[in-house]
Amino acid sequence: MDGFVLSRPDHSVLTRGVRRSFDCARAAADALSDGSARLIVGALPFDPSAPTALYEPAHATVTNGPWSPETVGDLPVTRAVREIPSSAEHLLRVEKLIDRLRNRELDKVVSARTVELLAESPISPTALAARMAALNPAATTFSVDLSAAGAGFVGHSLVGATPEVLVSRRGTVVTCRPLAGTARRGTSPESDRDAGTSLLHSTKNLAEHAFVTAWIREILEPLCSDLSVPTTPELTSTHEVWHLASPIRGILRDPTTSALGLAIALHPTPALCGTPTDAALDVIRDIEEPRRFYGGAVGWCDGDGDGDWVVAIRCAEISADGLTAWASAGGGIVAESDPQDELDETTTKLRTLLTALGVRKTN
Structure with a gap:
């Protein structure tokens, strides 16, 4: 494994080596609070009941600005060999979920699918992360060793370029920027502008976004004073899609509450799980293959x-x-969702990763 990388436009955290690892988030948080660990890096799985991949690194470097490796190897020829589930099966899943939503079993649930890829030679996590950083300079690029999660994850890594910040903490200031509500970008300036405007006024997407911000408010209000949650979202974009976003800010009531503690409290948000959270999580566990660390933090x-x-x-x-x-992607399903639109949304989201690897098709 090449080491931990988390690169944001304004700063980067790079680490090498492992002093000790934690498969439990609370144990890692306790190590920080009692002073036995000075830094924890890693990943939380999508399912909070699964083992984490957190560790105290042996060496760490924090720099201003985005990460820019001096040398990066080439990426191998890679092809998509399988969809999990197939496109047809995903459509059927979404149709069944819509029926359950219309029967008011829950308000929203996120449905995801995965594409399995085979490479002609080993994919370097560092090379892939560097490629994704170059293609998505406004995103947060990451590469993390998953070995701490135990059997089935030893030597595995998670690499990506995410547009979504779950939570940041600096002193007593807490910020979040959830994304929920998505539209594919247009191919011309006019159609692109129209796609963004349509998303900003979409009843379905605004409702989906409101579930997320309401839940974050519920979690943060006991933890933060002066909590600011916008009443309406703003538009933000990646190379592939428009998103609805809400910048949220608060001041910690208890200054000992850490960024990791906040992440544990907030994850998984309705943006990746659904509403009510427990009901949506049960549905996802029942109908989907395990998401592992996709949709985690x-x-x-x-x-x-x-x-x-x-x-x-x-x-x-x-x-x-x-x-x-x-590579995995998902979309929020509500009662007004259209199955084909939801399948198309996952295909569009998958392009961020597939483009970095030079994969042109998902089947």
């Missing part, structure tokens, strides 16, 4: 409690030998 937290945790989307898990990778 990647980040760092230091001994002062400061840190950044981003949502693990637009990413892939890479096998220990580097020859297989799994």
